[in-house]
Amino acid sequence: AAKAAGKNRFLRFHPDMMAALVQRTDMESGLQFALQGGEITVDFQPIVSHRSGQVVQFEALARWDRGAGRVPPSDFIPLAERTGLIRDIGLEVMSQAMAQLADWLGEDPQRSLAVNVSGVQLQEHDFAAKVLGLAETRGVAARQLVLEVTESVFFHADCDLIRQLSTLRDAGARVALDDFGTGYSSLGRLQDLPVDTVKIDKTFVSMVRTGSERLPILSSMINMAHSLGLTVTAEGIETASQADYLTALDCDALQGYLFSLPEPAARLEKALRRAEEVLGALQQR
Numbered sequence: 001a002a003k004a005a006g007k008n009r010f011l012r013f014h015p016d017m018m019a020a021l022v023q024r025t026d027m028e029s030g031l032q033f034a035l036q037g038g039e040i041t042v043d044f045q046p047i048v049s050h051r052s053g054q055v056v057q058f059e060a061l062a063r064w065d066r067g068a069g070r071v072p073p074s075d076f077i078p079l080a081e082r083t084g085l086i087r088d089i090g091l092e093v094m095s096q097a098m099a100q101l102a103d104w105l106g107e108d109p110q111r112s113l114a115v116n117v118s119g120v121q122l123q124e125h126d127f128a129a130k131v132l133g134l135a136e137t138r139g140v141a142a143r144q145l146v147l148e149v150t151e152s153v154f155f156h157a158d159c160d161l162i163r164q165l166s167t168l169r170d171a172g173a174r175v176a177l178d179d180f181g182t183g184y185s186s187l188g189r190l191q192d193l194p195v196d197t198v199k200i201d202k203t204f205v206s207m208v209r210t211g212s213e214r215l216p217i218l219s220s221m222i223n224m225a226h227s228l229g230l231t232v233t234a235e236g237i238e239t240a241s242q243a244d245y246l247t248a249l250d251c252d253a254l255q256g257y258l259f260s261l262p263e264p265a266a267r268l269e270k271a272l273r274r275a276e277e278v279l280g281a282l283q284q285r
């Protein structure tokens with residue numbers, strides 16, 4: 001009887017659940033083939049400095065173009081992390097990004113390339129060696145690399161993970177704390193983390209409207225980071241007033257749709273020129 005009941009319970013599986021399960025399994029196997037099939041590509045978004053008036057960095061963002069359309073990173077990155085595929089995808093993104101940006105980076109040692117790194121990748125004992133090896137192969141200097149990690153990476157930080165980051169930093173690469181302000185760690189914890197830059201999350205940038213009473217948080221975040229010797233990038237800049245505001249707070253670098261959308265390598269030059277034009281226009285007012 002118990003068996004029959006169990007069987008019945010199983011049969012009460014809702015058709016919607018079945019569809020969701022099929023879709024997920026389908027996406028999992030799809031992602032495996034996507035890598036081999038060249039469906040994983042990279043878009044680049046410029047990051048500008050108000051001091052130099054130039055694009056100083058590009059952030060590489062993974063893209064998955066399935067025949068049926070584009071799968072957003074917010075869908076496939078978590079899936080890749082669960083299945084461990086993020087290790088190969090992460091290296092593929094770095095490899096493509098280094099190859100596509102090698103010439104631009106080679107023209108000026110101050111320019112850099114930022115790549116997103118998942119905590120799963122940092123758990124590999126040879127992650128740092130792989131990254132540095134790749135950079136050498138691609139002719140990119142380690143000091144021109146920025147590894148973007150989120151606060152959650154440090155939540156269960158063990159010595160191995162810290163060692164990977166230290167090896168990279170010792171070689172000259174920098175570490176940026178991505179989506180800063182959205183995680184659990186306090187401003188006070190910042191000085192204990194092996195990071196060189198904070199990237200202020202777009203939710204804070206979107207608070208910039210005339211008269212918002214929460215703006216002191218933004219200026220505290222920037223002042224605190226600066227007093228610890230860190231540089232600050234603001235992400236998600238969509239309006240001129242946000243750019244003005246963050247520049248007035250002495251934010252070191254700005255990134256967002258106002259300057260340029262993330263673009264494929266073929267439109268890199270266009271994205272770069274547009275971003276510098278927008279910055280120039282802002283500075284002329």
Ligand code: C2E
Nearest residue numbers: 061062073074077093116117118236237238256257258262
């Ligand atoms: P992220 O690293 O914080 O990247 C910034 C995200 O904000 C990107 O979304 C970018 O397209 C978007 N963005 C840029 N400017 C603006 C703006 O002005 N307004 C708004 N609303 N959004 C803006 P995207 O490309 O969808 O990527 C989402 C997230 O997926 C990334 O957030 C990152 O956490 C993750 N991701 C992307 N590529 C990779 C990768 O190669 N490896 C890993 N581990 N994660 C990745």
Ligand code: MG
Nearest residue numbers: 059116148178
């Ligand atoms: Mg990022």
Ligand code: MG
Nearest residue numbers: 178179199235
């Ligand atoms: Mg970010």
Ligand code: MG
Nearest residue numbers: 178179201202
């Ligand atoms: Mg973000």
